Amino acid sequence: MPAFRTLDDLDARGKRVLLRADLNLPVKDGRITDMTRIERLVPTLRELLDKGARLIVCSHFDRPKGQRVPEMSLKPMQAALTQALGSEVRFADDCIGPEAEAAVAALKDGEALLLENTRFHKGEEKNDAALTQGLAKLADVFVNDAFSAAHRAHASTEGVARLVPAYAGRLMQAELEALDRALGNPQRPVVAIVGGAKVSTKLDLLGNLSKKVDVLVIGGAMANTFLAAQGHGVGKSLQEAEMHDTARQIMADAKANGCEILLPKDLVVAEAFAAHSPNQVVGLDAVPADRMALDVGPETVKEVVSRLASARTLVWNGPFGAFEIAPFDAATVAVAKEVARLTEAGSLTSVGGGGDTVSALRHAGVSERMSYVSTAGGAFLEWLEGKELPGVAALSR
Numbered sequence: 566m567p568a569f570r571t572l573d574d575l576d577a578r579g580k581r582v583l584l585r586a587d588l589n590l591p592v593k594d595g596r597i598t599d600m601t602r603i604e605r606l607v608p609t610l611r612e613l614l615d616k617g618a619r620l621i622v623c624s625h626f627d628r629p630k631g632q633r634v635p636e637m638s639l640k641p642m643q644a645a646l647t648q649a650l651g652s653e654v655r656f657a658d659d660c661i662g663p664e665a666e667a668a669v670a671a672l673k674d675g676e677a678l679l680l681e682n683t684r685f686h687k688g689e690e691k692n693d694a695a696l697t698q699g700l701a702k703l704a705d706v707f708v709n710d711a712f713s714a715a716h717r718a719h720a721s722t723e724g725v726a727r728l729v730p731a732y733a734g735r736l737m738q739a740e741l742e743a744l745d746r747a748l749g750n751p752q753r754p755v756v757a758i759v760g761g762a763k764v765s766t767k768l769d770l771l772g773n774l775s776k777k778v779d780v781l782v783i784g785g786a787m788a789n790t791f792l793a794a795q796g797h798g799v800g801k802s803l804q805e806a807e808m809h810d811t812a813r814q815i816m817a818d819a820k821a822n823g824c825e826i827l828l829p830k831d832l833v834v835a836e837a838f839a840a841h842s843p844n845q846v847v848g849l850d851a852v853p854a855d856r857m858a859l860d861v862g863p864e865t866v867k868e869v870v871s872r873l874a875s876a877r878t879l880v881w882n883g884p885f886g887a888f889e890i891a892p893f894d895a896a897t898v899a900v901a902k903e904v905a906r907l908t909e910a911g912s913l914t915s916v917g918g919g920g921d922t923v924s925a926l927r928h929a930g931v932s933e934r935m936s937y938v939s940t941a942g943g944a945f946l947e948w949l950e951g952k953e954l955p956g957v958a959a960l961s962r
Contacts, residue, residue, distance in 0.1 A: 569741070569960040570732045572609070575706060578617035579674055583704035584609070584734065585721050585956075587711040588624035588642045595641060601940060602713075603642075603649050609710045609734035610650055610677065619672040621703055622646070623660055623680045623721050625714065631687030639682050646679060654679050660686070660721075661699030669703045683721045690719055697724035710734025712741070713941035715956030716948075726959035733960050741957065743937035744948050747916040748777050752877035758869070758900070760785030760883025761921070764808045764815075770882070773951035775819035775826075780872055782827045784861055784885035784896070791816070791828050797849045800834065802858040827872065831862030833886065833893060840890045859893040860886025866896050870903050873913065879904060881917035882949060884925040894928060901929035908935055918945040 575582075586606050591598045613620050627637040639656075646654040653676075657668035660680040668678050683689045688696030697720045701707075707729045709715070714722050715737070725731075733741065748755075755778040761767060764787045774781055783791055786803040793799050794809035819826050834856040835844040846862040847853075865885075873879065881904070888894035907913035917926055918939025926932040939945040944954060 569738075569957075570730075571738050572612055572708070572732060572735060575708070575732050576616075577613050577706075580618055580705040581621060581669060581672070581703060582613055582618040583621045583623060583700060583707050583725065583729070584613065585707070585709045585711045585714070585725075586622050586624045587713045588622075588639060589626050589713075590642065590645075592641065597641065597645055600645065600649070603645055605736050605940070606710060606734075607649050609708070609736055610646070612735065613708070614650070614652070614675050614677060617674040619669070619674060620677040621669055621672070621680060622654070622677065623683055623700065624711070625684040625689065625719075625721070626682045627684070629682060629684050631684070631689075633685045637682055637684075639679060643679050646677070650677070652677070657681060661696060661703070665699075665703060683719075686720075688720055690717070692718050692720050692724045694724075696720040697728060700725045701728035704729050707731045708734045709956055709960060710736045711956070712737050712939075713944050715941075715954040716944040716952070718955035722956040723959045726956070731960050737957075737960075739937065740939060740941065743916050743939070744945075746914050746936070747878060747880045748949070752914065754779040754876050755878040755880070756780045756782060756872055756876040757880045758782045758784065758882070758885075760787065760885055760897075762786045762803060764790045764805055764812055767883075768811065768815075769950040769952070770946060771815050772818065773949065774880070775815065775824045776822050778824055778880065780825045780827055780876070781819060782869055782872070784829065784865075785883050786858075787883075788829050788861070789858055791826075792849060795828075798852055798854070799858060800852040800854050800856045802832075802834075802852070802856075827868065829858075829861040830864040830868055832858040832865075833860040833862050833895070834858050835893075838887065838890070841892070844892065859890075861896045863896075866899050869900055873900075873903060873907060876913060879913055879915045879917075880949065881915065881926075882919045882922050882946070884921055888921075888925045888928055894925075897925050898929040901926055901931045905929075905931035905934035918942075919949070920946075 789804035794812040835842040885896040
């Protein structure tokens with residue numbers, strides 16, 4: 566993991582601190598429906614304000630494509646931030662230029678300001694020098710607390726970090742330290758669970774993990790592709806016939822890397838992808854032609870649990886089955902609860918994240934019981950794929 570400065574290295578009193586947050590929150594009818602990202606941001610905001618910083622918060626929201634779109638304004642986030650902090654957060658109607666500069670100039674030590682959507686400027690996604698310089702003009706230092714946007718080399722994530730001293734916020738720091746424990750310098754044995762629908766969308770992930778982990782557990786619909794590639798009949802199950810050669814190559818590469826791939830031993834099959842659809846547990850060579858696999862079976866769960874018992878580190882991306890629909894959530898929930906138990910017992914470091922994984926772990930009731938659950942989505946996946954994240958690289962000392 567690259568070395569980076571944190572808030573421990575920053576004397577913030579009296580300084581104009583430009584904080585890159587991720588306020589791309591779910592909003593319906595003008596109301597925020599999930600405050601998780603703000604809740605996770607509060608420790609960094611509060612620490613900087615308590616230290617006497619003149620705090621300037623910037624973020625993107627949605628995809629306005631360089632246009633000023635009223636319904637994509639960050640204005641609704643002002644009240645949410647004010648409520649979460651218990652102190653007023655002001656608002657500027659632009660993120661650069663005279664209005665933003667005047668709003669910043671009016672700040673006193675320990676006061677906060679939210680800037681308007683950075684993506685209202687085309688230069689944001691182009692990492693344009695003019696926008697980068699406009700943002701840097703507002704600040705003495707830059708703090709990035711938006712790991713979820715760190716895989717993009719945008720003006721507010723990468724560009725400004727090259728112009729003013731850059732630091733990681735507490736959320737960014739926690740994310741990077743968790744990922745380092747998971748893959749950078751893990752305690753072994755390391756187990757990775759990878760689920761999801763398609764092998765084709767996770768080629769880089771599977772390739773990188775097979776070089777880094779001791780056991781790679783494959784679940785979800787992508788397991789059907791691996792099973793079919795081995796000659797097992799999978800009925801009407803979702804699978805990618807064109808990826809069979811690739812699946813076999815992934816298995817061969819993993820073996821060469823000393824990584825064991827663990828595929829399902831049994832499957833839960835049903836005629837329809839519907840709640841409480843009549844279902845049964847079958848062996849790998851007993852999938853009826855008119856049925857589809859929607860979860861892995863109890864023997865597979867037992868095998869995964871036995872491997873976790875001797876593991877020291879777990880990385881989890883993707884559910885075992887169609888967890889949104891009962892009873893096809895059974896395997897994901899059972900494994901998740903065992904992961905939580907082992908984590909709380911101190912024998913397992915468990916890190917999960919990416920897309921459906923967060924929803925699945927919340928559904929299982931264990932998201933607060935794991936070592937770390939990342940809400941970063943694309944950035945989390947790109948890290949697992951072994952790619953350099955521009956927003957992280959820019960923080961390196």
